[in-house]
Amino acid sequence: MSIASAADAHALLDAHDPILLTTHTSPDGDAIGSELGLAHYLRARGKSVTILNDDDLPDHLAFLPGAEGVEVFAEGAFEQKKALAEAELAVVLDTNAAERLGALAEPIRQGGSEVLLIDHHTEPEDWFDHAFQRDTAAATAELLCEVIEAGDPALIDPEVATPLYTGLMTDTGSFRYSSVTPQVHRTTATLLERGSIAPAPIHSALYDNRSLASLRLLGRALGRIRLRYDGFVGYTSITPEVLEAAGAGSEDKHGLVSHVLSVAGVGAALLFTETQGGTKVSFRSEGDTHVDGWARSFGGGGHRNASGAYLEGYSLERALRDVLDAAPQFIDVEEEGPALSDGEATELAAAMKAQSG
Ligand code: 5GP
Ligand code: MN
Secondary structure, three states, rough: EEEEEEEHHHHHHHHHHOEEEEEEEOHHOOOOOOOOHHHHOOOOOOOOOOEEEOOOOHHOOOOOOOHHHHHEOOOOOOOHHHHHHHHOOEEEEEOOOOOHHHHHHHHHHHOOOOOEEEOOOOOOOOOOOOEEEOOOOOOOOHHHHHHOOOOOHOOOOHHHHHHHHHHHHOOOOOOOOOOOOOHEEEEEEEHHHHHHOOHHHHHHHHHHOOOOOHHHHHHHHHHHHHHEEOOHHHHHEEEHHHHHHOOOOOHHOOHHHHHHHHOOOEEEEEEEEEEOOOEEEEEEEOOOOOHHHHHHHHOEOOOOEEEEEEEEEOOHHHHHHHHHHOOHHHHOOOOOOOOOHHHHHHHHHHHHHOOOO
């Protein structure tokens, strides 16, 4: 794997055509924003670009310019196979792990195209041909601003700027996480100026457009918040029953875990979501409390302050117990008295389950 600078990444993009862009499963604002911003820029430079993802675009990002052009990978779709086969360069955005590409992992790894990683997660895998990555970057969109800066920033128009701004805004919790530096604000300001866009309509499109079901789900999840380790670790959980009672779907839990982190004294927040085959855990933290190692120890990963893991085969009870009991190994909290016994864990989980909101 060769380490690329922003200028190297730009030169690679310039040297290849057609280009395929992809990102992680359950794509977020930075994943989709990065794809759309880069795709518009490359098309303005005359490139043929396909955006192909394993998962559907979430509804709340459908307002982004070009969103209708994001394709979902379907095994056997001829045009998609052709795009994969013809691409000279595949660009993997906003994830550095094959596993997070879903069904596209194999075609991209085994295909003939060169693969360029542009990403800001920790501990990149080493199978990429080229990597422009920095785990201190606030968003993949920030790295793309640097790539475009090294190329032709005059091509930044509203269609490039709106998705990249969305990536920066969503991955920084609206510019409030510790990843936000003066340079992030400078980059963002340049993007707003060059693209002639205003922040307010984008914030409004994203945050003032929530479904009632998602707010009902939030209400139920807030009622289920529990604290451990002297109030430093906060967590809540969502079961299929809770989802149903709120009339919500799993995408309605978007942004929910940050409310747990907003509790005074909580430095690490977890959301456990029970599904058919296992339990998904979202980890968030503040400042020097890093949760990526904690998530990685359960087969996941991510950023220092925002990570996730899917615990296949774990019931909610087991996930709650194993993950929470492991906290002292990864963050600065004191071992608690005796951990929950099996009986207590089952009782607690049953009580939380019964209290569907
Ligand atoms: P979320 O909790 O929003 O699903 O994920 C937060 C972050 O954790 C994501 O941006 C991603 O970096 C990482 N992440 C989430 N789930 C997984 C996973 O299953 N595996 C890995 N490696 N990272 C994950
Ligand atoms: Mn990101």
